Amino acid sequence: MSNPQVELHITGHGVVTIELDAEKAPKSTENFLSYVNKGHYNNTIFHRVIPGFMVQGGGFEPGMTQKDTAAPIENEAKNGLKNTKYTLAMARTSDPHSASAQFFINVADNGFLNHTAPSAQGWGYAVFGKVVKGTEIVDAIKGVKTGRKGFHDDVPLTDVVIEKAVAL
Amino acid sequence: MPHPDAPALPSVPAAFELPVPAEWQRIEFISDLHLQAGEPRTVAAWLDYLTHTTADAVFMLGDLFEVWIGDDVLDDAQSFEARCCERMRAIARHKALFFMQGNRDFLTGPTFAERSGCTWLSDPTAFEFAGQRYLLSHGDALCLDDTDYQRFRAMARTAAWQDAFLRQPIEARRAQARGMRDQSHSHQRAAMVYAELDRQASLDWLQAARATTLIHGHTHRPADHELAPGMRRIVLSDWDLDATPARAQVLRLDRLQGLQRLPWPCPAA
Numbered sequence: 001m002s003n004p005q006v007e008l009h010i011t012g013h014g015v016v017t018i019e020l021d022a023e024k025a026p027k028s029t030e031n032f033l034s035y036v037n038k039g040h041y042n043n044t045i046f047h048r049v050i051p052g053f054m055v056q057g058g059g060f061e062p063g064m065t066q067k068d069t070a071a072p073i074e075n076e077a078k079n080g081l082k083n084t085k086y087t088l089a090m091a092r093t094s095d096p097h098s099a100s101a102q103f104f105i106n107v108a109d110n111g112f113l114n115h116t117a118p119s120a121q122g123w124g125y126a127v128f129g130k131v132v133k134g135t136e137i138v139d140a141i142k143g144v145k146t147g148r149k150g151f152h153d154d155v156p157l158t159d160v161v162i163e164k165a166v167a168l
Numbered sequence: 169m170p171h172p173d174a175p176a177l178p179s180v181p182a183a184f185e186l187p188v189p190a191e192w193q194r195i196e197f198i199s200d201l202h203l204q205a206g207e208p209r210t211v212a213a214w215l216d217y218l219t220h221t222t223a224d225a226v227f228m229l230g231d232l233f234e235v236w237i238g239d240d241v242l243d244d245a246q247s248f249e250a251r252c253c254e255r256m257r258a259i260a261r262h263k264a265l266f267f268m269q270g271n272r273d274f275l276t277g278p279t280f281a282e283r284s285g286c287t288w289l290s291d292p293t294a295f296e297f298a299g300q301r302y303l304l305s306h307g308d309a310l311c312l313d314d315t316d317y318q319r320f321r322a323m324a325r326t327a328a329w330q331d332a333f334l335r336q337p338i339e340a341r342r343a344q345a346r347g348m349r350d351q352s353h354s355h356q357r358a359a360m361v362y363a364e365l366d367r368q369a370s371l372d373w374l375q376a377a378r379a380t381t382l383i384h385g386h387t388h389r390p391a392d393h394e395l396a397p398g399m400r401r402i403v404l405s406d407w408d409l410d411a412t413p414a415r416a417q418v419l420r421l422d423r424l425q426g427l428q429r430l431p432w433p434c435p436a437a
Contacts (some may be wrong), residue, residue: 091361121391148320
């Protein structure tokens with residue numbers, strides 16, 4: 001049984017294909033697919049872009065309206081997967097088990113985000129997939145001009161929109 | 169890459185030197201409480217801590233408040249901010265309270281300082297205690313990878329930018345601040361991961377201040393980092409009493425016992 005794949009169709013940029021690690025991150029994979037299949041990611045933006053670090057999306061519509069999410073999921077960061085370049089990880093607050101819909105794509109090797117201990121400080125960010133096609137599109141996204149919108153920093157000045165997310 | 173013989177980059181700020189009274193035995197550090205009306209349990213824990221701490225001085229190293237839209241929030245004596253200041257001022261009568269701005273509450277001004285009874289701390293501030301030198305910072309200025317934020321920060325800490333921002337009617341500023349939060353959960357925290365502090369810049373700052381230990385917050389990733397032999401960076405925890413498990417931690421610097429991380433409430437002693 002091969003790992004599930006999802007296409008992110010990004011307006012004006014192209015398609016990024018993600019492979020989800022159902023074996024090592026089963027809950028995050030199931031959670032992500034659930035959001036994909038109910039169309040949650042359609043018309044969301046990459047709202048936080050920091051070159052050399054990560055690009056984050058899946059939570060806000062253009063105009064920075066936050067979309068409702070389902071219940072948070074358990075943090076699977078101790079699955080051994082590392083926050084290396086082009087991996088996908090669940091975004092969350094400082095609460096280890098607060099991830100819901102938002103995710104980020106690492107655009108560098110961010111070892112400091114890896115799990116070190118099951119404590120508030122050591123939990124890390126759960127990697128659940130990787131970009132298998134379209135890394136050049138991720139590179140283009142990380143290079144867009146960003147600025148402050150209201151009280152949000154690092155927001156692309158021109159919206160980077162996920163037109164639709166499709167499970168293959 | 170600067171030439172190895174080039175003088176220190178202008179981006180290494182001169183640290184403010186804080187004299188420490190010889191009689192102080194214990195100093196404590198907190199940061200990133202993100203106090204807001206919608207999180208009364210965190211506010212209560214903070215006040216409980218300030219009231220009962222055995223420290224001679226408490227240093228609050230930034231993002232004490234989730235947001236600060238201007239000192240004119242204090243015009244209303246019943247506002248959340250005014251009530252916080254009133255409580256701080258009462259505690260400040262018998263305990264030295266120190267306040268450093270963070271990236272969320274950098275618009276605190278002289279009215280806040282006066283009403284809270286806190287002593288202002290520049291970012292960074294250096295001090296000597298029990299024969300060691302320490303450097304204090306919120307930490308956001310050292311996340312150099314976030315160049316967009318650094319550009320904003322340089323601009324937002326100027327009088328010109330702040331005057332322009334504060335000239336907006338208070339309701340307009342409130343609306344912008346409200347836009348930060350999830351409409352359905354008035355106090356929900358943002359799902360944000362922070363870039364890491366730049367190691368070389370942290371070392372440059374320490375060397376410029378002739379200090380060996382940098383204490384900061386901002387990233388919400390409490391840990392001790394050895395930057396180089398004898399040089400370290402200690403990161404404070406954020407506070408959130410609504411989280412599971414709850415987070416509230418104090419860094420204690422004791423003349424005899426050195427540095428310790430303690431949960432709040434602390435077990436006895």
